[in-house]
Amino acid sequence: MQPTVAPVAALIEEFAKLPGIGPKTAQRLTFFILRSPADQARRLAEAITRVKESIIQCSTCFNITETDPCAICSNPQRDRGAICVVEEPLDVLALEKTGVFKGLYHVLHGALSPVEGIGPRDLRIDELVARVRERAGSDDAVREVILATNPNYEGDYTVAYIAPLLAQQDMKVTRLARGLPIGGDLEYADEGTLGRALEGRREV
C-alpha cells in the first residue's frame, strides 16, 4: 500500500479535531479539497485565517464582531431598554433569526459549571451588572433583562446566580419560557418538558 503523503495526513488530522467530524468525514473533506480547484481551497484557507485575524469581541455586549461597538450595539433602531443575556455568540444568531427580539444582547461566553471549573469570574457577569447599573436612571435605563441561558443545570444555575445581582427597582428580570416545541406532539414530549410546559401554561 502506498503511504499517505504528509500534507494529506496533516489536513485529515486538523479536520478530525473539529466538533462533529469523525476520522471518516475528515478524510472525505480532505479528499474533496484535494480534488477542488486551487482558488476554492485558497478561499477556504483565507476565510479561516480572516476569522481569527479580524474578529474581535464587542466591548459592550461581548458578541463577536468586526467593529467595536458591534452592529447591534451601534444600531439606533434597537431597543436599548432590553438586554438579552445568552451563553454563546451562536445563541445571538439563533435569536436574531426569530426577528422577535429588538433589544440588545450580552454574551456571557459560557455558563457557570463548577465541574468544569467555570466560576462567575470566568464569565462576563460583572460586565453585565456594570452595564445595567451604569445606565440606571438615564434615558437609556434598562427596563428588562432576559436571561436566555440553556435549559440545563448549568444554565439554570447561571440564572440563579445572576438574577439576585440584577435586582433593582423599575427593572424586570425574566427568563425564557420552556415547554413544547412548535409542530411537536404532546404524546412524544418527555415528562420533564411536559411538566415544565404545564407549570408555564398561560390563559387563552
Next chain:
Amino acid sequence: MYIERLRLTDFRNYAALDLALPRGLVVFTGRNAQGKSNLLEAVMLAATSRSFRTTSEREAVRWGAPGHFARVDTTVARRTGPLHVEVIVSDAGPTAEGTPARPTAAAADPALPTPPPAAFRKRVRVNGAPRRALDLLGLVTVVVFAPTDLDLVIGSPAQRRRFLDMTLCQVRPAYCRALSQYQKVLAQRAALLRRIKEGAESPHALSYWDDQLARLAVPIMRERAAFLRAAEASAARVYAALAGDDTGEDTDDGEHEDEDDSDSVGHPDPSTGLRLVYRPAYDGPLEGDEAEVAAAFKARLVELRKREIAQGANVIGPHRDDLTFLSGDVDLSAYGSRGQQRSVALALKLAELEYIERETGDQPILLLDDVLSELDTQRRADLLAAVRDLDQVLLTTTDAASVPADALAHAHIYRVRGGAVRPAA
C-alpha cells in the same frame, strides 16, 4: 415475559448467533470462557442497555470485529405484546451517514496519524424506532443473580445501593430519571464545595444546588424505603423457608472461618425472621408532604455546611445510603453465618422478582449466572423450586449435574462452545 429469539453480531465472542429460545428453564452449559455468561449479558443489555459486568461496555464489541460495533437483537414475548429490542454498541464514531465506520485504507495505513478516539456510542431501537437508552428501562425486565450477588449482605454499601437502583429503575422510569439527574447535581455540587474550600467561590452559590439536591434526593429515598417495605414480607417468607430447610451443610466447603465463627458467636435463630432496614444517610423523617421533607433536607444541608465545605464532598443523600438485614435485632452482616447471609441474598433476589411482577404485571426474566456452583444442594433445590413457574429462567453452569434432577428433567439444555450454541442431544 421471555426471550423468544436472541441474535448477536460481533458481541463479545459471538461473531454471529441466531438462537430461538423456549419458555421455562434454559440451561447453558459448557466450559469456562466459551461464552455462556455473554448470552446473559446480551439479554441484560437488551433489557437495561447496561451490562452487569464491571468491565467496560466498549469491550462488548468482539475483538477484531470489522465494523467496530456489536449488535444485540432480541424478540421478547410479553403479556402486553411482543417487543423487538435492538442495542448497538459501537467503539468507533458513526460516519455522517449514521452507519458505523467501516475499516478503511487509512485505518491500516501506518503513515496516517491515529485518528482521535471516537466517542463510544450505544444506540437503542425498540420495534425499529430509535429510543433513548433511558426509555428502554421497564419494557423488558430482568433479575440478575450472579456469584457476586451472594455477597450482597457483607459486600459494600455501593453494591446494596446498586441492587436497589437496578430494581427500582426497571419499575419506575421516574426513579431512573431522578437518579441520573441526581448524579449530575452531585458532581456539580461536589465541585462547587471544593471550589468554595479553595476560596474560588462563595458559599452563597450553594443554595441553588441545595434546592436541586433536595428536590431529587427526597423522591429517591422515599422510593427506596417504599420498595424495602413492600419486599420485606416476601423476603422474610423465602428466608424462613430456606432456613427451615437448612441442612447445616454450608456452601463454603474448605473454608474454616465459618466453623470458627459458629463456635465463638452463635448465629441468630432463623425463626426470628428477616427485616430489611433502610439506612439513609439523611436521618430526618421521610414520610409526609414531599415539599416539607425536602425543606427539612435542605435545612440539614445548611447545618452541615461547614463540614461539607471542609470535606469538599456531599455528605448526605441517596449516594451514601445503605440497608441492613436484621434477624430479630441481630445484624446478619456481622453475626449471620455465611449460609444465612447467602440465604438473605437469595431471598432478596426472589423478593425482587415478586416485586417487579407485582408492579409491572409481568414476570421478569431471571438470569442465573453461574450461581449454582456457589450454593449447597439444598439451596439449589430451593432456588429452582421457587422459580419453577417463571416464564423464563436462563441459567449458566459449567456442570449440568449441578442442576437439581427434577429441574433438569424439564429443562432445555444448550451446549456453549467457542461462541456457538447448540441444543444438547
